[in-house]
Amino acid sequence: MIRRLAGQGAAAFLLALAVAGCSHDTRPKPVAVPALTVTPERIDAIQTCLLAGDRKGAEKLLKALLKLEPMNPKLQLLADSLDKDPQELLGPKSYPYTVQPGETITDVAERLLGNRLKAYQLARYNQLATIVALTPGQVLRIPGEQPVAKPQPAPPAPERPRRPAPAAKPAAPAPAKPVVNPGAAQHLRAQGLAALNRGAVGEAVGLLRKAKALDPGNALIARDLGRAERIAATVRANARK
Structure with a gap:
């Protein structure tokens, strides 16, 4: 009888262990924290x-x-x-800067100091109590030399109106060719010889010159004119004596 009870108790104990091994632990497991x-x-x-x-x-x-x-x-x-002392970090020399609308202390540090992480140094440099927001028109002291504004190129000079080119001077008229008229030349020759015969030497020279102009290739007119000019020269010479 005792052996039967002992056998029954061992069987119950083994059953309890099996149930415990199959059961699930519902307690939350610790979450792994990523390393810093x-x-x-x-x-x-x-x-x-x-x-x-x-x-x-x-x-x-x-x-x-x-x-x-x-x-x-x-x-x-x-x-x-x-x-550290911001004066020691950024230097004692500074220049004024007026805050523009929408600018933050980080914007100013990045643009004028070249490093946005210097924003807190710049805030301490200016002894700012409120750092988060700057006010447009607020004046900050920026360490360093004030940047020299680049000179703006001068506007191009207005183009002067161009003077119109001087009008070309009209070409000088070509000298008129002498009109050749042998008939008129002979008539003037006859008048000139008649004047020479009358003793009107000056009149004779003028008429013969006109005759030569109307017929420059006429040898007779040229001969008569030469004779008349010689007589005129003789008359002038005698008159001076």
């Missing part, structure tokens, strides 16, 4: 905390990332932004 790494998003998160006024949150994240990459230049820049 240095990423651009986490560096931006430090900058965002600083500009939002959460210095403690920025310091906590910065300290954790520096343990991973102590020589990271961006992390070192942000660490300097927290600890």
Whole structure:
């Protein structure tokens, strides 16, 4: 009887173990947390905390990332932004700049300092209590030398009206060819010889010259004219004596 009960108890115990082995554990399992790494998003998160006024949150994240990459230049820049004097970091010399509509301190740092991560340094440089929003027309001190504005090219001079080209001078008329008229020349020759016979030497020379002009190739007229001119020269010479 005792052996029967013992056998029944062992069977029940084995059945309980089988049921326990098939049952599922419904308790939530722990979720694996990804390891902390240095990423651009986490560096931006430090900058965002600083500009939002959460210095403690920025310091906590910065300290954790520096343990991973102590020589990271961006992390070192942000660490300097927290600890060092902004005058020492950016220099004492500065110039005024007027904030334009829609500009943020990050925009100004990126454009005028060449690095958006220097926004917190620039805010401390200007002793800004409120960093998140700038007011259009607000004047900031920007470290360094004021950029020299490039001279604008002078507008092109108005084109002068061109003077009209002087009109070409009319060509000088060609000398008129002498009119040849042998008949008229003979008539003048006869008048000239008659005047010479009368002793009107000057009249004779004039008539014979006209005759020669009307018939320049006539040898007789040329001979008579030459004789008349010689007589005229003799008369003038005798008159001077």
